Every structure is written in C-alpha cells, then in structure tokens.
Amino acid sequence: MMTDKVRINSLNANSLSQSNETFLARQAEFESNVRSYPRKLPLAIAKAQGAWITDVENKQYLDCLAGAGTLALGHNHPDVIQSIQSVITSGLPLHTLDLTTPLKDEFSAYLLSLLPDQGKEYCLQFTGPSGADAVEAALKLAKKVTGRSGVISFSGGYHGMTHGALSVTGNLSPKEAVNGMMPEVQFMPYPHQYRCPLGIGGEAGVKALTYYFENLINDVESGVRKPAAVILEAVQGEGGVNPAPAEWLQRIRKVTQEHGILLILDEVQAGFARTGKFFAFEHAGIEPDIIVMSKAVGGGLPLAVLGIKKQFDAWSPGHHTGTFRGNQMAMATGLTTLKILKEERIADKVAEQGEWLKGKLAEMQKRFPVIGHVRGLGLMIGIEIVKPHEAQDHMGCYPADGELSALLQKTCFEAGLILERGGRGGCVLRLLPSLLISNAELEIFLEKFEQALLNAGVKPV
Template identity: 90%
Template sequence: MTDKVRIDNFGANSSGNNEAFLARQAEYESNVRSYPRKLPFAIAKAQGVWITDVENNQYLDCLAGAGTLALGHNHPDMLQSIQNVITSGLPLHTLDLTTPLKDEFSAYLLSLLPGQGKEYCLQFTGPSGADAVEAALKLAKKYTGRSGVISFSGGYHGMTHGALAVTGNLSPKEAVNGMMPEVQFMPYPHLYRCPLGIGGKAGENALAYYFENLINDVESGVRKPAAVILEAVQGEGGVNPAPVEWLQRIRKVTQEHGILLILDEVQAGFARTGKFFAFEHAGIEPDIIVMSKAVGGGLPLAVLGIKKQFDAWAPGHHTGTFRGNQLAMATGLTTLRILKDNNIADQVAEKGEWLKGKLAELQKRYPVIGHVRGLGLMLGIEIVKPEQPQDHMGCYPADGELSALLQKKCFEAGLILERGGRHGCVLRLLPSLLISKEELGVFLDKFEGALVAAGVKPVSAE
C-alpha cells in the first residue's frame, strides 16, 4: 500500500524533482540510456500533445514516442479499449493462439494493406520493429535460398544483430564484430545532399540506374540478394523521402529478378506521411511490409504483412513469446479505426503542407535552416552553416552542434524534438497525428524562440 501511495503522489507531482529522478536513473540504469541525456526530465503525466514533468512544467511533445503515439498521449478511446480488455476476462498474453479480439484486429489490419489485403497474410513477431525486421530477413532468405541483402545508406531498421547489419549508422556498429554477412549498402536519394553529387532529377535517375546496373552486371561482385530492405521515408537517417520514380524502379527491378522487396513502415506507416503507408505515394506493393510503433496504439506490437506466395515458413520456425499482446491489439484496433474512419491521413497531409509552408517562411529569416523536407507530419529541418561556402550543388555544410543546441533550447522553452541525420544536423518532427493547427502554431513560436535563444539572428536584424 505504501508503494502505491508513493506512485500516486509522484503522478500528482506532490514530491520529487527532475534532477533527483535523473540521478537515481543514472544509478539504476546502464550507460545505454539516451533520451534522458537530451531530454533531462521525469514525466509525471501526459495528455494529447502535452507532457507534464514532476516539477509541473509543461512541454509540447513533437516526438510522440518516436512516432508510436499516433493519437497522442492517453486518448480516451485508447484508455477505454484497455479497460474493455481488462474487464472482459481475456488473457493478456496468448502466444500465437487466437482470440475474438485478435481475429477482429487481424481482419481490420489486413483490410488496410494493398488490395484490401487479399494477397497478404500476417505474421505476429516479437514486440519491437527490430523483431519484425529480423523475421522478414529470415523469411526472404528461406524463400529464395539466397543469403545476401541490399540495404541503403541512411537507413534505420533496428538494433538487434541482423537489423543493425542493415542499418546505415556506423556508430552503434563500433566494436561489434561478426555482423550479418553479405549486406551490400547502396546510396539512397537525398533531396538536399545528393550522394552522387549531381542533385535534382538527374541524381535520382542516376541512382536508379546504378541500382539496376548492380543487379544486372555479371561483374558487379555482388551476388543476387534474397531481399532489398528500405524505408519509403528514412526517419532516423534525416527524414529523406524516396522519390516516386526511384522507388517504382526499385520495385520493377526486384520483381524482374525474384528479389523480395521489404518495406520498413515502422515509423512512416499508419497515416504518418499523409497516406496510410508511405510506399503508397509511389503506388507500389511490397512483398513484405514491416509494421510496429503505431500499429499497437502505443503498446508493444510488431507485425509483418507477407504476400501469401512468399509465406515459406514451416510451423514454429520463427516464434516469439510476446506476439500475443492482447492489450496492444485492442489499442491497435482502436487506433486503426480512428485513423481510417476520420480520414486522418488526408488531414495529416494538409497540416504537413501548411507546416512546411510556415517553416519555409521561417527559413527566409533564418538561413541556418538549410532545408525543410518530409511528408505529412514526418518532417525534418536540416541545420547548416550559412556563413561558410556552399558546395557545387548549393548546399551549406551541416551544423550538428547548432542542431544539438537548438534541441536543448527547444526543451528549455517547453518543446520536445528529436534529432537525426548525418552528424545529428536534422531536427525531426513526429507529433501526434491529431495535433491541431493552433498547437502547430505553438510549435512555430517556441521553435523561433529557441533560434533566438541559441543566438541565431534573423536576416532582417543583421
């Protein structure tokens, strides 16, 4: 009873301070913790797009659990769906045994896949996106009998051993020897910093040709892979949307050569980009769709959508204890219904375009904003050094230090943002999909205030 009272008191902000909680967290937890180093607070409660810490400070949350909380914090329908499961008598955990709730969730999720899911089946994996990536890679190898995988620079697919092998970021790979073999990385298009140094449509075409030539060239040195894995919008890599024609070309080549195309929709899926899935912008159908984060409505769940013709598993050849999370299926089903019934994807597309327009106006006053990009409410703001020379494509050098300072000043102003991209130079927005324009206006005010607090002078003041 004493412990319960203490927990309730903390939730009501009756005692404690951020510094004390952070000090104890540092004592209790491994050095691997990361978010508390950038966002040094202890959360007491949250509602919608707002978080309150133990000192009763309020923050506008534009991170939303790295995109997990599509409907924001503690949406009433989500809480009710949890209550319904708790009082229903359903077990909370069922391995891969079915229940009426799982049956309903499965049917609804399938109906949202290409062709209303008629050509797809579902595989429930372990609870994280990385678990689903591991399963997808294994299945592609099992089906094709081949062992190689092509991934892309800047891609992020998780931190487990195989998922890390196909992730672009080199930092977490340091001193981790024996990575999964036969992973070939290729350059991914970048709207601001073309990896070929060409830029524009010519750069996109060259990258598509480069990919096709690698697959077709008998002297490429790269054996035909089992799979190609990519994000239709790279998230951690700096919010880089795949050009439509480039992605269509990737799909065409993989189909022609019997290479499974795995689309990682863990962060970009479920209306985040203004379409239900980010790959829909290119009008393609993946062979395997990796889903997590928002699919569980904020609770742990990961699912694969697999074209039935590629379902080569034998019973029990890929298992996971927590693939039967009934609470997550309840909150996931509620999330999917709200997104679909209220046409949230269309609203997200409209709000995203409005916000990009406002950020473009801000960019004119603050040249440290080198580039604004993204789709829907998955946006990136690349911070640069405008006082230094541009490269031959007209791009300024990245400024990871200022980006980190801006994240800090945003936090101090009550605004939570994440960073990503090379050198951490991209400030990333992943707010609740239900965020209002008024709340986005608050974001704009706080962000400009952070620019000023960081010592960035607007052009008009110089």
C-alpha cells in the same frame, strides 16, 4: 490496504514535489549507460495528455516526438484508455502466444483491410514486440524463400539494433564495437533531396541513382551476388527524414520483381497515416512483398507485425516464434487506433497540415538561413541545420551544423518543446508529433521554435 489506483495517484502527487534532477540522478544509478533520451531531454514525466507532457516540476512541453512516432493519437487518448480498461475487465488473458481470440481475430481482419487491395494477397505474422524483431523475421523469411543469403540496404537507413537489423542499418556508430555483422549486406546510396550522394542533385541525381541500382543487379561483373531481399524505408526517419522519389521506388520494385528478389518495406516509423497516406510506399503506388509494421500499429503498446504476400509465406510451423506475439492489450489499443485513423480520415488531415507546416518553415528559413532545408511528408518533417556563412558546395548546399542542431534541441527543450534529432552528425531536427495535433498547437510549435532559435543566438536576417 492501499489500492493500485490510490498508490499510483500517491506516487504522482509525490513526484510533483520532487525535481527532474533527483529522478535523473536515480535513473543514472539504476540504469545502464546505454540510456540516451534522458541525456538530450532531461526530464522525469509525471503525466501526459494529447500532444502535451508535464514533468515532475509541473512544467509543460509540447511533445513533437510522441514516442518516436509510436503514439499516433497522442498521449492517453480516451478511446485508447477505454480499450485497455475493456481488456482488463473482459477476462481475456493479457497475452496468448500465437493462440487466437475474438479480439485478435478482429484486429487481424481490420489490419489486413488496410494493406494493398484490402490485403487479399497478404497474410500476417505476429513477431516479437519491437520493429527490430519484425525486421529479423523478414530477413530470415526472405532467405528461406529464395535460398539466397545476401541483402541490399541503403545508406542512411535505420532498421533496429538487434544483430541482423543493425547489420542492415546505415549508422556506423553502434556498429563500431560489434564484430561479426551479418555477412553479404551490400549498401547502396539512397536519394537525398538536399545532399545528393552522387553529387549531382535534382532530377538528374534521381535518374542516376535509379540507373545505378538497376545496373548493379544486372551487371554480371558487379561483384554482388543476387540478393535474397532489398530492404528500405520509403521515408528514412532516423537518417534525416528523406522521402524516396516515386520514380526511384517504382524502378526498385520493377527490378526486384524481374529478378525474384523480395522487396521489404520498413514502415515502422512512417506507417499508419504519418506521411499523409496510410503507408509511405503508397506515394509511389507500389506493393511490397513484405511490410514491416510496429510503433503505431500497437496504439502505444508493444506490437510488431509483418504483412507477407501469401506466395512468400514459406514458414514451417514454429520456425519463427516469440513469447510476446499475443499481446492482447496492444491489439485492443491498436485496433482502436487504426479505426480512428481510418474512419476519421486522419491521413488527409495530416497531409494538409504537413504542407501548411512546411510552408511556414520555408518562410522562417528566409529569416533564419541556418535552416538549410525543410523536407518530409505529412507530419514526418525534417529541418536540416547548416552553416550559412561558410562556402556552399557545387550543388549549392551549405555545410551541416550538428553542433547548432544539438544546441537548438536544448533551447527548444528549455522553451517547452520536445524534438528529436537525426541525419548525418545529428544535423536534422525531426518532428513526429501526434497525428491529432491541432493547427493551434502547430502555431505554438512555430512560436516556440523561433524563440529557441533566438535563444540559441541565431540572429534573423
């Protein structure tokens, strides 16, 4: 009888003799039309290690997507693999609902120690396995705590695709065919380093947006009832890699505290050393009431957790449940990942690499003016693609070029480089690589990206 290990090795060996096209055609036959990544990145993955992926045709790609930021340590880190094997051989059940285990106990204590003030004011809530599940729980809890129903979110924000999470997400496309979104969601403009939503730009734009938020909450004629919560990302990811100015975040924190409004920080993509600090909100020195965590918290396996200020833990037993809250394997891989990130001071490395990489991209921008703007924090970087031969607006910004951005993603892929797109019209190329990516691999990224620009017909100046 063939063992599972032999069977998997046999499958891998057979896959390397087949084509990407074969597997993609079969995927199209098997799966719903909702699948998206295979349309932009048409490959079938045979194996992966570190920052590299190998497809079934034995072509290698530098992976700067890393599971949309889930794989903080890259693919198949040996310590992560060992943690999986340890759980399998330990006799632990693979999931436990919300029953505790020594492993869950250790994971919980370590995760809490990473929250503000070592988590002394926080408790954890394990939700369903995705970030959207955690967002749903956070919204419900805020309504329960305050007795109010409204939520303020921000244009460009992304919080998930479930009903409530989609309601507070900015992107209109997935909402178009869904009627009856969650009521009393008020969207407000989010600061943008390149395209100020108020058409002002710079420090003046940030000050105006700060005033606008505070005035909306205080104005008795605003038409917006006091909300239960404000939900935001300290760095918008899908919305085009937009970091929130510290001054703006600090004012939102102050106003929400003064009015008894819960502040929910969605750290699903930006959390766990991605931006050069353990959490993106730390750049502003604030403490949220609820922290939404997923992706990297599970070390590559499905896990989602809320960090809740204890004073707002208003749940009654069983009032928010979920079968897969007790994923022991994800707690093992998550604990291993968190320890490596903390003990090896990966956030410091990431902060330094991010500044170096943005500098290199700024130099490239001088030769390739289709690069309109480079922004981000740490290894969460956005490259906005523009039309430099068309007229600038009154703030000096060129029109966005989503078509060229899509072509560049394609030519990057053909050059062996995997990138994601985001922002309005998909005009922003986004980098979310392994946080352990080396400087030499970042040099390879720069070489491949420049080659992709040339292959797309972009001529340097």
